[in-house]
Amino acid sequence: MQMIKYNYPLKKYNTFGIDIHTRKFVRLDNEQQATELFKEGTFFSDNCLILGGGSNILFSGDYDGTVIQALFRDVKILEISTDSAIITADAGLEWDKLVEWAVKNGLGGLENLSGIPGHTGAAPIQNIGAYGAEVSEMINAVHAISLENGDRRVFSAEECRFGYRDSIFKNEMKGKYLITRVEFRLSRDHHNIKLSYGNLEQEIKGRGQPTLAAVRDAVIKIRNDKLPDPSLTGNAGSFFKNPVLETDQYTKLKKKFSDMPSWELGNGLYKVPAAWLIEKAGWKGRQVGRAAVHHRQALVLVNLGGAKGSEILKLSRMIMDSVEEMSGIRLSREVNII
Ligand code: FAD
Ligand code: EPU
Numbered sequence: 001m002q003m004i005k006y007n008y009p010l011k012k013y014n015t016f017g018i019d020i021h022t023r024k025f026v027r028l029d030n031e032q033q034a035t036e037l038f039k040e041g042t043f044f045s046d047n048c049l050i051l052g053g054g055s056n057i058l059f060s061g062d063y064d065g066t067v068i069q070a071l072f073r074d075v076k077i078l079e080i081s082t083d084s085a086i087i088t089a090d091a092g093l094e095w096d097k098l099v100e101w102a103v104k105n106g107l108g109g110l111e112n113l114s115g116i117p118g119h120t121g122a123a124p125i126q127n128i129g130a131y132g133a134e135v136s137e138m139i140n141a142v143h144a145i146s147l148e149n150g151d152r153r154v155f156s157a158e159e160c161r162f163g164y165r166d167s168i169f170k171n172e173m174k175g176k177y178l179i180t181r182v183e184f185r186l187s188r189d190h191h192n193i194k195l196s197y198g199n200l201e202q203e204i205k206g207r208g209q210p211t212l213a214a215v216r217d218a219v220i221k222i223r224n225d226k227l228p229d230p231s232l233t234g235n236a237g238s239f240f241k242n243p244v245l246e247t248d249q250y251t252k253l254k255k256k257f258s259d260m261p262s263w264e265l266g267n268g269l270y271k272v273p274a275a276w277l278i279e280k281a282g283w284k285g286r287q288v289g290r291a292a293v294h295h296r297q298a299l300v301l302v303n304l305g306g307a308k309g310s311e312i313l314k315l316s317r318m319i320m321d322s323v324e325e326m327s328g329i330r331l332s333r334e335v336n337i338i
Contacts, residue, residue, distance in 0.1 A: 002037075003027040010067065014054035015117060017234035018309045022049075022063040028070045031145070031180050037068075038178070048147060049338060050178050051092070052119035056236050057336050060309040070121060070178060070226030075101055083189040086140055087309030090181045091121025095128075100183055102184075103212045108191035109138040109184065111215040115223045116298065117230060117237070121179040126334065127162045129229045130231075131219050132197035136162035140185045144177035153177065164271075165241050196223070224294050235294065239316060241276045241329040253327060274323075274331055275299040281322045291315040313337065 008025035011017055021068060028034050047065035051057070068099045070094035079086040080310065085107055089098045095118050099110045112133035123129075127136045139162075142155040169177065193210045195201040200267045203218040204210050228235050245253065250270040257280065263271045278298040285295040290307035291314070294300040301312055316333060 002029060002033045003277065008067070009053070010059065010063070011115075013051060013067075013069070014057050014059055014236075015230035015234060015334065016054075016058055016236055016303050016307075016312065018059045018307070018312075020059045020062045020304070020309065022065070022067040024066040026068045028072070030072050034070060034145050034178055034180060035152070037150075038145055039145050041149055042215075044296060048175070050121075050175075052091070052122035052148075053117055054201045055117040056122065056334070057338055058236060058309050058312055059338050060313055063338060065157045068178065070180065072180075073097075078183065080188070084185055084187055086183055087184050088183045089120045091119060091179050092233070093120045094118075095120055095123055099216065102186055103216050106188060106212070107186035107189075107211065108193075108212050109133075109186045110135075111212045112194055112197075114216040114219045121184055124160055124162075124167055124179060124182060125192055126165045127160075127167050129165070131200055131222070132194040134162070134164075136160070137186045140183040143181045143183070144179045146177055148176065164244065189312060204289075207234050225288055228294055228297075228300060228302055233294075234305075234307070235300050236335045238274075238299040238334050240278075240299060240303040240319075242271050242274050243277075243329050243331065245270050245329070249328075253329070256327070272329075275300075277323045277327055277329065277331070278319055281326045283317070283319055288315045288318065293319070322334060 005025045008022050011019045011021055049063060049065060049067050051067050051069045072090040073093040074097060075087060075089040075093055077085055077087050096114065098120050099114050102110045112131040113128060113135060116130060118130055123135045124139060124142050125193055127134055139157045142160055144155065191212060193215060195204060195210060200218055202320055203222055207218060236255040241271050247268045261273055261276055265271055275298040283293045285296040286293050289311045290304045291311045292302050292304050294302050301315060320331050
């Protein structure tokens with residue numbers, strides 16, 4: 001049953017644990033409710049926020065509008081052949097439940113993305129990625145409903161214009177669609193096991209054959225060792241994106257910081273770890289009011305308890321200014337500021 005509440009508290013609905021209220025909160029339990037709600041055309045992007053699990057959001061204050069959460073959670077196999085399957089998963093299904101389901105059913109592709117918080121409907125928004133995989137590699141199509149008129153639209157993977165932590169839903173289509181379900185193409189045979197990121201291969205060695213389940217377990221172990229658990233310490237994962245630099249800018253920076261790690265992406269582009277720049281600028285573990293930079297992962301900002309969104313935002317600005325002064329690079333935020 002669709003739920004509507006007014007002046008609704010959102011502390012439990014954002015992993016930073018920011019204690020704010022929304023003027024109105026609507027929970028949708030099926031696609032039909034979404035179509036009905038949006039066909040009136042009363043929702044516009046500037047006073048309506050689609051919320052998933054709230055794990056990539058920072059509320060800077062109370063929300064003077066309507067927060068809509070889609071909680072339908074079905075997952076189905078649409079097509080199956082000897083070597084692959086196309087599955088569809090509803091927006092409200094917890095992302096990691098989907099990965100667990102895929103691994104249990106011998107379907108490969110999502111295992112490196114184990115342990116990422118949030119809902120399936122948000123996965124295409126920033127093209128979630130971790131441990132050598134990006135979700136765009138597995139996405140077949142994204143189904144959505146227009147907030148302006150309730151019309152349905154299917155975006156092909158190409159139309160989603162995926163990039164590093166980027167898609168059409170963060171640009172031209174920002175705030176215009178509710179993603180209702182996502183189709184994935186997964187392997188059933190000849191899985192492409194990816195072990196090249198960081199110490200993943202080493203972690204898997206002690207687990208026998210590199211099966212889908214072993215990759216999932218190893219990724220979860222590595223993540224648990226370095227990322228703070230949001231149920232204990234409020235955070236939204238990486239607060240900033242890793243900067244991607246052109247050769248000139250990269251060469252200049254490498255001359256200044258010869259020990260700076262980097263990854264060559266091809267086409268004259270280099271990715272530099274923002275965590276390294278933040279740590280180099282002296283921010284790792286530092287606290288400003290009730291906000292802090294995590295002591296094990298400098299890319300993660302944390303709420304030490306009772307922080308306001310504005311305090312976290314202020315800390316993020318201080319870091320951006322300081323890193324820019326040190327390196328000439330202006331970091332961009334990954335987390336969505338509301
Ligand atoms: P929300 O935070 O609720 O929303 C994020 C954005 O998507 C908002 O703009 C929202 O309006 C929009 N949105 C959400 N659902 C929909 C929908 N159905 N339709 C339209 N718009 C929608 N991310 C990674 O990529 N890799 C990681 O390794 C990673 N690790 C993390 C670790 C931790 C501890 C935490 C807290 C976060 C991490 N994240 C990571 C970030 C986050 O988990 C992902 O971005 C996730 O996909 C966000 O999902 P969500 O449902 O919580 O989205
Ligand atoms: N590093 C430091 N100091 C630190 C942490 C890291 O200098 O405190 C340096 C090290 O050189 C390390 C490098 O940064 O080798 C990369 O660190 P890590 O492997 O932890 O990855 P990251 O770049 O910090 C990215 C994603 C994560 C994802 C991991 C694993 C972004 C913005 N973040 O983090 O995604 O889980 O790789 O693939 O791309 C998220 O998006 O919220 C997120 C957690």
